[in-house]
Amino acid sequence: MKVRVRFAPSPTGGLHLGGVRTVLYNYLFARANGGDFVLRVEDTDQNRFVAGAEQYIMDCLNWCGLIPDESPEKGGPYAPYRQSERKHLYADYAEQLIASGHAYYAFDTTEDLEKMRKDYRRDDNTNPQYDHNIRGLMLNSLTLPPEKVAELVQNGTPYVVRIKMPANETVMLTDMIRGEISFDSSLVDDKVLLKADGMPTYHLAVVVDDYLMKITHAFRGEEWLPSAPVHVLLWEYLGWKQHMPQWAHLPLILKPDGNGKLSKRDGDRLGFPVFAMNWTAPRTSETTKGFREMGFLPEAFVNMLAMLGWNSGSEQEIFSLDELVERFSIERVHKGGAKFDFEKAKWFNHQYIQRTDDATLAELAKPYIDMELGIGNWELGLLSKVVPLVKDRCTLLPDFWAQGHFFFTTPEIKEEAAIKEKWNDQKQQFFTSWINILTAQPTWDHAVIEATFNEELPKNGLKKGDVILPFRIMLVGGKYGPGVFVIAEVIGKDETIKRIKRVIG
RNA sequence: GGCGCGUUGGUCAAUCGGCUAAGACGCCUCCCUUUCACGGAGGAAUGACGGGUUCGACUCCCGUACGUGCUACCA
Numbered sequence: 293m294k295v296r297v298r299f300a301p302s303p304t305g306g307l308h309l310g311g312v313r314t315v316l317y318n319y320l321f322a323r324a325n326g327g328d329f330v331l332r333v334e335d336t337d338q339n340r341f342v343a344g345a346e347q348y349i350m351d352c353l354n355w356c357g358l359i360p361d362e363s364p365e366k367g368g369p370y371a372p373y374r375q376s377e378r379k380h381l382y383a384d385y386a387e388q389l390i391a392s393g394h395a396y397y398a399f400d401t402t403e404d405l406e407k408m409r410k411d412y413r414r415d416d417n418t419n420p421q422y423d424h425n426i427r428g429l430m431l432n433s434l435t436l437p438p439e440k441v442a443e444l445v446q447n448g449t450p451y452v453v454r455i456k457m458p459a460n461e462t463v464m465l466t467d468m469i470r471g472e473i474s475f476d477s478s479l480v481d482d483k484v485l486l487k488a489d490g491m492p493t494y495h496l497a498v499v500v501d502d503y504l505m506k507i508t509h510a511f512r513g514e515e516w517l518p519s520a521p522v523h524v525l526l527w528e529y530l531g532w533k534q535h536m537p538q539w540a541h542l543p544l545i546l547k548p549d550g551n552g553k554l555s556k557r558d559g560d561r562l563g564f565p566v567f568a569m570n571w572t573a574p575r576t577s578e579t580t581k582g583f584r585e586m587g588f589l590p591e592a593f594v595n596m597l598a599m600l601g602w603n604s605g606s607e608q609e610i611f612s613l614d615e616l617v618e619r620f621s622i623e624r625v626h627k628g629g630a631k632f633d634f635e636k637a638k639w640f641n642h643q644y645i646q647r648t649d650d651a652t653l654a655e656l657a658k659p660y661i662d663m664e665l666g667i668g669n670w671e672l673g674l675l676s677k678v679v680p681l682v683k684d685r686c687t688l689l690p691d692f693w694a695q696g697h698f699f700f701t702t703p704e705i706k707e708e709a710a711i712k713e714k715w716n717d718q719k720q721q722f723f724t725s726w727i728n729i730l731t732a733q734p735t736w737d738h739a740v741i742e743a744t745f746n747e748e749l750p751k752n753g754l755k756k757g758d759v760i761l762p763f764r765i766m767l768v769g770g771k772y773g774p775g776v777f778v779i780a781e782v783i784g785k786d787e788t789i790k791r792i793k794r795v796i797g
Numbered sequence: 798g799g800c801g802c803g804u805u806g807g808u809c810a811a812u813c814g815g816c817u818a819a820g821a822c823g824c825c826u827c828c829c830u831u832u833c834a835c836g837g838a839g840g841a842a843u844g845a846c847g848g849g850u851u852c853g854a855c856u857c858c859c860g861u862a863c864g865u866g867c868u869a870c871c872a
Contacts, residue, residue: 302872337871402870418798419868452870470802479800480868487870494872518801518867541802544866548808551864599821603810607820626803626810629865633808636822646835684835695834757831764832772833 295327297509299360300498302334303345306571306580307352309554309632310513310545313597317511317542319358320598320620327508331363332501333374336491343574346374352568356590357613370505375497382492385500385530386453386485390433394529395485397451398422398432399444421481424459453486455495455522455529463521468509468540468622475521483522495519499526502537510537511622514629515553517541540622543601544629554632556580564634568593587689588637589656592644596637600630610643642687650679657692661700664693670700677782681774695773699782702791703769710771711762711795719759722752723796727789736785738777745777766795 297318301311322329331353333346350365362368372378389395400408405422408430412420420426427434432454433441445451461477485496492500502510520539527536547558559566560580569582583593595611604611604619611619645653654675661670682695697703705711726748733740745763749756764776767788773779780788 300872304872334872340871398870405870414798416798421799421868450870454870473801475801484870489870491870493870498872513866514802515866516872520801543803546865553866599809601809605811607811609809609821628803630810631808633822636809639822682834685833755831760831768832770833774833775830776832 293508294506295322295325295509296330296505296507297322297327297511298330298332298502298505298507300332300334300501300512301349302337302340303349304337304340304342305345305573306556306567306582307349307569308556309566309568309597310542312352312356312358312568312593313545313600314511314513314542315353315356315358316594316597316616317540317602317620317622317625320617321509321511321622322361323617324620328361329358330368330370330505330507331360331373332505333364333376334494334497335374335376336487336493336497338376338489338491348569348571355569355584356594358594375492375501378497378501379491381504382486382496382500383490386492386496389455389485389526389529390453392529393456394525395453395455396427396433397441397445398427398430398454398482398484399436399449399451400431401450404431422454423481424457424478427454427456427482450488452484452488454482455485455526457482457522457525463524465520465524465539468538469543469625470541470627473517473520477521477525480519480521483519485526495522495526499523499530499532503527503530503532503535506535507537509540511540511542514541514544540625543626545600546629546631548631548633562634564637587660587691588641589644589648589689592641593637595644596640599640600632601626610640610647638687645683645686645689650676650683653679653683653692656689660690660693664697665700674699674782681778681782685772698768698773698779702787702794703767705765705795706770707765711765714758715762718752718754719762720796722748722754722759723763723792725751727792730785730789733785736781738775738781741780741788742777762795763792766791 299315299318301307319329321327331350333349335341335346346364350363353359360366362370362373364373367373386395390397408422408426409420412426422430429435434456436444457477457480459478463475463477463480465473465475467473483495484493486492501507520541524536527533545554546552547554548562554566556566565581565583565586567580567582569584570579571582572579584590591613594613595616598611598616598620599609602620602625605624648656657675657679658672661675678696678699679692682692685695686692726745729744729748730741733744746756749759760776761771764771764773767776767779767783783791
């Protein structure tokens with residue numbers, strides 16, 4: 293049987309780190325097993341629908357290079373891939389469940405449900421559920437005579453369909469990551485399967501669509517584990533038990549400080565991205581930063597995510613996507629959640645920058661230089677000289693500007709104190725006469741510049757250490773950067789002399 | 798409250814009964830570099846707790862604690 297996996301997001305906002313990791317594991321598993329990877333949009337909640345979110349999700353997958361084989365955009369043999377467009381399919385299955393006695397109509401209003409939760413709340417049961425103990429007390433096709441039910445349905449009274457959870461059964465589930473898990477069916481509530489608006493809930497839709505789309509392995513977040521028995525029973529009640537996919541409940545990605553699931557808020561609070569790419573909420577126009585815009589390379593982002601919850605068992609940490617396909621195994625995925633570490637994420641990006649060829653880096657860095665200087669306002673050829681000089685100091689793409697800005701424009705002197713404090717006549721004299729020597733130089737390369745620099749030192753009773761730092765600050769503005777004579781070579785004779793004069797007057 | 802899941806350094810983690818418990822990030826020291834990085838050499842830092850099982854337990858079992866997830870006509 294052909295392996296088929298699916299990523300099933302609901303289009304409600306930005307794509308979270310954890311979501312991308314779920315996509316990745318799906319993708320790796322599909323590729324490794326010669327299977328299909330499908331993107332199915334779970335837009336069954338009309339209240340939470342956010343315009344543009346679906347397109348955004350696909351853009352994120354594109355950026356990461358995790359392209360689905362079948363999707364709403366691309367189509368495929370099991371189209372449509374949007375649950376809202378599959379709405380008509382679900383009611384029949386709900387009816388089938390009612391007919392076989394595994395589900396029932398419920399006519400309780402929101403107020404009825406609130407009242408029930410209030411009335412039955414006790415200290416040892418702070419959250420009463422609509423379950424096998426309670427359903428006999430509610431307004432549904434189990435408590436109402438058949439004629440009454442038929443009448444209510446016919447005259448358009450809103451109703452939902454609920455699963456009838458059995459009492460005292462042990463529901464078993466074999467998880468690829470966690471092994472055997474069991475639940476007591478008495479403790480699981482009668483989940484709504486079909487909502488009053490005719491849309492299925494996740495519980496029904498996921499089972500029906502996984503069946504119809506012939507999904508063989510289902511990866512999802514650990515937060516779904518408690519509702520897994522509902523899904524297992526649905527597979528059984530619908531008569532599809534032998535087709536049920538193998539489950540893998542992935543560990544959560546936790547916030548770096550304290551505990552709990554990593555949320556968008558944590559990123560805002562601690563200054564790192566949580567979404568793959570910038571996301572602007574259409575309603576509020578509020579933008580949340582993404583890894584892409586912060587200057588991550590998609591390969592580094594994906595590699596980092598792969599290692600958050602999985603490792604190969606070897607000491608290797610840097611893997612290309614192809615290597616991951618080859619090495620990844622779901623059995624080696626951790627059970628416990630992992631705290632997200634932004635420092636480690638940056639380290640991955642630094643590694644990838646060092647391994648990327650200079651021409652590609654120049655392409656990647658270009659937009660950030662454009663952002664500072666304006667498109668077309670600077671010499672593109674200069675960037676290819678700068679990239680190899682500053683790349684080891686760059687962790688994120690904007691660092692190419694931070695580390696190399698002085699190649700493009702005359703920098704502001706930020707370390708003036710370091711020059712002024714120990715300034716004296718000898719130094720003044722040194723630079724004054726050195727400028728004249730430089731001006732007369734027919735060739736301009738770092739070796740020549742350094743040679744003249746060295747020759748001029750003793751004439752003024754100076755050592756290299758006395759003036760090399762001041763010279764650096766003249767050119768760079770601060771105490772950082774590549775070899776100072778190389779910088780002088782790259783910015784050119786006129787600019788070098790200009791920058792020295794600017795300081796010595 | 799109930800139920801599920803989890804628990805090796807600050808963080809990510811190896812180990813599938815033999816451990817003097819890898820490696821990476823971060824941190825610290827030193828070297829390299831008359832800058833900052835890169836690179837190199839070191840260092841501090843770990844099995845939640847209590848019982849079993851076993852010649853031997855980080856590894857297996859039980860309990861406790863702690864954490865976390867769910868407990869919606871949201872996914």
